[in-house]
Amino acid sequence: MTLDPTPRHRAAALVVLAALVCGAGHADLRSTEILRYECGSEFGRRDVTLFANGTVRLRQGAWETQELYLDELTPEALEESLRVLRGVHSDREIDRILEPIGHGPDGQWTERCEVYLALPELDEPLRYELSTYDIPPLPIARIIQVAEDLVDFARPITEEERLPEDYEPRYGDVLRTAEGLRFQVLRLTVDEKGVELQGIDQPTRIYVALEDLAAAFTAIEHWEDAAWWWRR
Numbered sequence: 728m729t730l731d732p733t734p735r736h737r738a739a740a741l742v743v744l745a746a747l748v749c750g751a752g753h754a755d756l757r758s759t760e761i762l763r764y765e766c767g768s769e770f771g772r773r774d775v776t777l778f779a780n781g782t783v784r785l786r787q788g789a790w791e792t793q794e795l796y797l798d799e800l801t802p803e804a805l806e807e808s809l810r811v812l813r814g815v816h817s818d819r820e821i822d823r824i825l826e827p828i829g830h831g832p833d834g835q836w837t838e839r840c841e842v843y844l845a846l847p848e849l850d851e852p853l854r855y856e857l858s859t860y861d862i863p864p865l866p867i868a869r870i871i872q873v874a875e876d877l878v879d880f881a882r883p884i885t886e887e888e889r890l891p892e893d894y895e896p897r898y899g900d901v902l903r904t905a906e907g908l909r910f911q912v913l914r915l916t917v918d919e920k921g922v923e924l925q926g927i928d929q930p931t932r933i934y935v936a937l938e939d940l941a942a943a944f945t946a947i948e949h950w951e952d953a954a955w956w957w958r959r
Contacts, residue, residue: 756780759845762812764874766840766859770908770928775878781805785881789907798881808873812846815869837931842870860933875942890941896922902944909948 756779765774773787781800788794800808838859845852855867863871882905890902900912902924910924910933921936935943 757782760843761809761845762870762874762877763843764840764871765843766838768838768929773878773905775874775881777808777874777877783877783881785878787882787905796881800880804880808877809846811873812844812870813848815866837929842867842874844870860931890944890947894940894947896937896940901927901948902940903946903948904943905945910944 759779760776761779762777763774765772767773771787771789771793773785775786776784777800778784781802781804783798783800785796786793840857840859842855842857843852855863857863857867896902896912896915898912898914901909902912903909908929909927911927913923913925913932915922916934921934922940923932923934925932
């Protein structure tokens with residue numbers, strides 16, 4: 728699902744509608760959460776929330792330097808997001824979810840995540856916890872994808888915050904995530920379709936598909952910026 732950020736002024740109709748509904752004694756759509764996806768560790772957090780009036784709120788970064796972004800979905804984009812989320816619920820697979828398909832590393836440096844979904848069709852909100860290294864069941868993965876699309880929509884990314892289109896990872900490169908965490912490139916995977924990276928700010932080793940590097944990282948730092956880590 729791709730969210731079109733323009734023209735955003737049409738979302739103003741939803742804001743007016745929210746005010747009318749609130750004035751009529753109903754729940755305020757501006758504070759009613761439909762979807763929330765939050766990941767955090769002792770270093771920081773990132774959470775994105777979709778409200779019933781179409782507002783998207785993104786909070787991210789280290790705990791002491793949190794960044795806040797707000798934006799409004801158009802009525803069409805909001806309906807498309809709700810359509811996908813309702814489709815996940817209608818599969819009925821979601822009622823049988825118990826555990827992630829696969830578990831990744833755990834520890835105080837590992838980000839823990841929570842998926843929160845509150846559709847009118849649900850008797851009670853869905854809450855699902857996992858780590859960023861777990862492999863979620865397909866219905867949860869679909870919900871997370873909607874949340875990631877909302878992150879891309881809400882957070883303005885400048886050219887300086889993108890990996891070069893022709894970037895090829897090399898040993899020693901240091902890549903930085905949007906949350907400010909740095910990872911050093913170690914090697915390509917055996918099939919040469921992914922790359923193995925070692926965390927600098929947290930002792931975690933991760934594997935990222937080459938095609939997913941641009942989504943996982945926003946900047947390249949020079950070798951000299953992290954040389955201290957290899958000399959420890």
